[in-house]
Amino acid sequence: MSLSKFYIFTMGCQMNKADSERLEAYLISAGLTSTEGPENAEVAILVTCGVRQSAENRIKELAPRWKKVNPNLKIVLTGCLALRPDVRDYLADSVDIWLPITELAKLKNLLGLEDNAPSGSLDYLSLEAKYSSMVSAYVPIGNGCNNFCAYCVVPYARGPEVYRPHQEIINEVKNLLQRGYKEITLIAQNVNSYKSDGLDFADLLKKIDELEGDFWLRFSTSHPKDLSEKLIATVARGKHTAQYFHLAVQAGDNDILRTMNRRYTAEHFLSLIKMIRDYSPEALISTDIIVGFPGESEQQFQNTITLMKKAKFDMAYIAKYSPRPGTVAEKMTDDITLEEKQRREIIANDILKSTVVENAQRLVGRTLTVLADEVKKGKNTVSGKTRDFKTVLWTGEGEIGKFYEVEILEVKRFGLKGKIKKRLVGSRCTS
Numbered sequence: 329m330s331l332s333k334f335y336i337f338t339m340g341c342q343m344n345k346a347d348s349e350r351l352e353a354y355l356i357s358a359g360l361t362s363t364e365g366p367e368n369a370e371v372a373i374l375v376t377c378g379v380r381q382s383a384e385n386r387i388k389e390l391a392p393r394w395k396k397v398n399p400n401l402k403i404v405l406t407g408c409l410a411l412r413p414d415v416r417d418y419l420a421d422s423v424d425i426w427l428p429i430t431e432l433a434k435l436k437n438l439l440g441l442e443d444n445a446p447s448g449s450l451d452y453l454s455l456e457a458k459y460s461s462m463v464s465a466y467v468p469i470g471n472g473c474n475n476f477c478a479y480c481v482v483p484y485a486r487g488p489e490v491y492r493p494h495q496e497i498i499n500e501v502k503n504l505l506q507r508g509y510k511e512i513t514l515i516a517q518n519v520n521s522y523k524s525d526g527l528d529f530a531d532l533l534k535k536i537d538e539l540e541g542d543f544w545l546r547f548s549t550s551h552p553k554d555l556s557e558k559l560i561a562t563v564a565r566g567k568h569t570a571q572y573f574h575l576a577v578q579a580g581d582n583d584i585l586r587t588m589n590r591r592y593t594a595e596h597f598l599s600l601i602k603m604i605r606d607y608s609p610e611a612l613i614s615t616d617i618i619v620g621f622p623g624e625s626e627q628q629f630q631n632t633i634t635l636m637k638k639a640k641f642d643m644a645y646i647a648k649y650s651p652r653p654g655t656v657a658e659k660m661t662d663d664i665t666l667e668e669k670q671r672r673e674i675i676a677n678d679i680l681k682s683t684v685v686e687n688a689q690r691l692v693g694r695t696l697t698v699l700a701d702e703v704k705k706g707k708n709t710v711s712g713k714t715r716d717f718k719t720v721l722w723t724g725e726g727e728i729g730k731f732y733e734v735e736i737l738e739v740k741r742f743g744l745k746g747k748i749k750k751r752l753v754g755s756r757c758t759s
């Protein structure tokens with residue numbers, strides 16, 4: 329059977345979204361076209377996430393359902409679950425091809441395509457991407473992780489760290505800027521480990537920051553154990569670089585951090601926060617926190633709360649711990665009840681809400697440059713992001729991908745409400 333239509337379903341993180349953009353370009357270059365759903369496709373690709381059980385459950389349910397609706401559909405499963413033996417067992421009847429994403433360039437042969445798609449052992453990150461937005465693009469600078477945090481599946485799912493040559497990354501960004509992209513986010517599991525021809529991540533960031541154009545530059549994500557003063561200073565001096573750090577702390581108790589294999593202490597983390605704010609007083613800082621890790625006592629949880637109060641995060645993604653197959657933490661006793669995890673999650677979220685609102689108050693009355701990223705015609709509202717990643721909502725004029733000067737009137741729970749002053753021709757930041 330000749331294959332002509334494909335459908336890609338993506339779950340999970342920015343890295344998975346960037347992978348899907350490369351998959352899409354690869355299949356288009358092989359002569360296929362994309363469809364809106366699996367019903368009319370001949371090939372469906374599941375880009376899976378194994379970080380949470382709920383994401384895994386969704387895939388468990390989707391693959392057999394698609395096969396039932398469209399028995400001729402070839403299902404390709406990639407992403408975090410592609411190498412898991414138990415997943416391969418329970419989805420054996422539904423999935424036709426198991427594809428570690430690093431082997432993307434083999435897909436042509438696996439599908440029996442006769443077209444001229446790239447094949448062989450090409451590094452998949454070097455493949456072209458079909459970006460899903462015309463304004464913002466994720467640019468992967470590497471793949472994989474060597475850190476083996478006790479709770480995390482990523483090192484098993486994506487393998488050891490590999491990084492793209494810096495010139496290849498710079499060329500991809502230059503190409504995006506020539507095409508009018510306004511927001512570039514450099515991504516890797518740990519950007520701070522980046523190395524290429526003697527350059528580290530701060531050097532790469534500086535080179536991209538020096539490119540001409542009206543654009544904002546972000547990166548994600550940073551492991552606190554590897555965050556250097558050099559990078560903090562580079563961000564502070566940046567012309568296009570957002571004064572924004574996503575720095576996952578996960579816990580505020582040193583014993584829990586040790587059990588998690590995070591390799592820093594709460595004190596070290598707080599010293600990084602201080603250094604960031606000394607260099608960039610306006611910097612926004614977000615984090616990830618896990619509550620209810622195995623053995624986490626009430627006092628240890630309170631140490632996380634104390635750290636949150638000291639760090640005064642601008643945003644945090646707070647998750648209840650759930651064991652993931654194949655990880656070190658899976659072998660520990662998951663001894664915190666779901667009710668207790670929920671209680672801790674609520675307490676942590678309450679602290680977060682108070683620091684988010686407190687930090688944002690300083691922006692009221694100021695005029696900020698905002699890049700519009702969503703227009704709701706029916707409601708006559710526009711929302712967008714400031715350079716430093718704060719969401720702003722206003723009423724009236726707005727076009728996706730354009731910069732506006734917006735006066736901040738009010739702080740909402742996780743964003744700001746403003747009044748449009750004027751549209752800008754560039755990204756000049758007046759904050």
Ligand code: SF4
Nearest residue numbers: 473475476477480482
């Ligand atoms: S640094 Fe830790 S949490 Fe992040 S991807 Fe690597 S193992 Fe997972």
